[in-house]
Amino acid sequence: MDIVTFENVSKTYRSGETTVTALGDVSLTIPRGMFTAFVGPSGSGKTTALNLIGCLDQPTRGTVTVAGQAIGSMNRRRSAAFRGKHLGFVFQDFNLLPVLTVHENVEYPLLMIQDLSKAQRKPAVEKVLTAVGMADQAGKYPAQLSGGQKQRVAIARALVGNPALVLADEPTANLDGATAQKVIDLMKRMRDEFGITFVFSTHDPRIMDQAEAFFHMEDGRLKDDAATGGAS
């Protein structure tokens, strides 16, 4: 069963007098549980595709369906609720809250978005922190962590709410090669452990090879040889 479907999706922006096509007539599907990458150079439309899947943006034309929901018809409140319930995000710059400890950062979605009780939050946070190997760093603040550790915390934060889909925009861009590989391995392991679909964007050829399926983007369109594996 597909978790993401694009049907003739286009996304255009106005930039002064000109109209920029970030995504042009893209159709694709991503099956549930797949470790999928959007690859391509900067400006190819990877991030736009991820933003559409993440309900952070809406298509100009076409239909985007995520976890069975057409995201084009959602208002701000509903799309926020949808993201909080079904999606997890991992950012290139980690985007951890500097005033919160590792434990609190991971706890944030359960506390402020899902409004769970402390009794529900504590085991969930401990479980994902253990899974990403950061349980012993739970009391530290982001400033006290290395880049790789920060990204592991960010992955734990994305996973803690038990989402159907985790989106990672260039998750290894700010990491050295060895750390990047560890992060990719971790994401794969998490996919296996929690059964969550991972979709990420990258332009790093070393990382592309790790994907089970990838969409090769260029100038806002899928290249002919784009899909491999289970994706189409």
Next chain:
Amino acid sequence: MIKVMSLAIRNLLRYKRRTLLTGLLIAVGVLAVIVFTGLSGSFKRAIVGQITDSVLSHLQVHKKGYMASIDNLPLDRMIPEKPYKKLNETLSNSPGVEGFSPRIKFGAMLSNFAQTTNVRLNGIDPEKELTAVPLLPSRIKDPKDPDVLLTPGQVLLPEILAKGMGVGTGDTVVLVANNRDGSVNGMTFEVAGVVESLMGPGGRDGYLHIDDAAALLRMETIEISEVAVRVTDFDALADVAGRINQALAPMVTPNGQPVFEVHTWQQLTPFYNVVRMIDLMTLGIKIILIAVVLISVLNVMIMSVYERVKEIGTLAAMGTQPSRIMALFVAEGFCLGLTGAAAGAVLGSGALWILNLTGVEVAFGGAGQVFELAPSVTPGEVLSACVIVLLVSVIASLQPAAKAAALEPVDALRHV
């Protein structure tokens, strides 16, 4: 709510110096309001207390029309014996009236056998006068008998006249007065003391016994110029005045005009305008506080939103509802105001305590009177300053918070 507050406090502590400076600015504003309110309030109380407790009393009852020519001390607008008896009965039965004193007010010539000058006099019943103006004895310098205000045959002279004529306690003076019909009468009196001058009406009057005043004015039956009334609860003055007015309303002249008129101290002395001016200045200080809080909190919150656009984008992307993002920033403004207000309240109360320890003296009026102030504020006044700060803090953070909540996550995440 607690989790929002907790996160708001942590975010404020992220920029310690900025938070400290803004909190300090708010605290200084609250401190200024508390100290000014305390000082001005005590100044007001001291002056109003002095005027009402030693000259005017809280309210006065006159014959209708007397007030219009009170400066001339008219003898043809006195309260005759019969209506006075009714008035006496009404006041005696009025709840909230602590005491009252009938007065005969008139102008006379004062002579020390070498010089003569004009003097304004009050004929009083000393015992009753003390129930209406209990602080009158505190104004008497060098009294003949500290335990007795005045006995028949004695006069208390205003300080300024006594000084000018070189008259002191124990000296003999002559008072000459015209009665209502124009006939002149003179009597000798012993000076029982000198009355310190006070600003406002009646502040430079002399006193003699009411029986002597009636005799000097050749009254066949005692007629009263005014009745000074002291109420039990000063804050309930308007109510008591209203009740007395109501009770006196049925007493009318054959023409249907009311026999009496009732005036509170506010209507009797121009100093009430000074009181209102002090209230206006207090309001002005509060408006300055509002401006200080508004500008500083608004500035901090605008900076805070601007610096955290990407963070706001992250929160929104993760699924935080716009209303909660707004609540986070409003809570920051609230916490900033709360900290500043609490610090200001403590500092302000401390400053008043120190002022009370050291003592504050203020000279006021042409008479060179010095008031020792006891500045204090009620918990309600401190609370009101704090509530103003909190309200303004929340209002100031609304716009930046709304801006944060309205940020599109996709744009915010792109922010560098």
